[in-house]
Amino acid sequence: MTTTMFKKTKQLILMSLAQLMIIVLIMVDVYDDYKENSSFLHISMELLLSGLAMLTLFFLTKSWISQNQRLKDAKIQINEQSEHISYQSQKLVAAKKDFQQVINEQFKRWRLSKTEQATALLLIKGLSHLEIAKIRSLKEKTIRQQASQVYQKAGLSGRHALSAWFFEDFL
8 A cells, every 4th residue: 555655656656757847848938938928828728728727736635635644544553453463462572471371371270290281282272182282292092191190180071171271261
């Protein structure tokens, strides 16, 4: 959007400069015609043409000013949105850190080992036993055993109950 606005602004400026040159050349020609005693009709036509060129220049300038204002407004809006995104990102980072702390504290209350904690965290994220086994370079059976230990120590019925335990209050 902004690139298009820059191109249009550049085009408007170039067209305005060209129009200004046309006006100057017409006025020079009118002056020369006047000095040479050209007909009133001829000079009037050139003055009318010069007036139309000035009117065109006026509208081009008005359009350029309007385009420039829209560009400024777009920049302000982009800056505001950027600040908002930055603020929201900071809030999300803080919330993630707090949530991770809650998870870690609960893992300690359940007295999960480090390997059980790693498995439990991946289960909460929604990974399958096979996916966890591949990530942790273990056998799927080992992950199933660790998951069972997690459920047993937590007093939960399975992976859905584990995830629900942490996410229930958010919904």
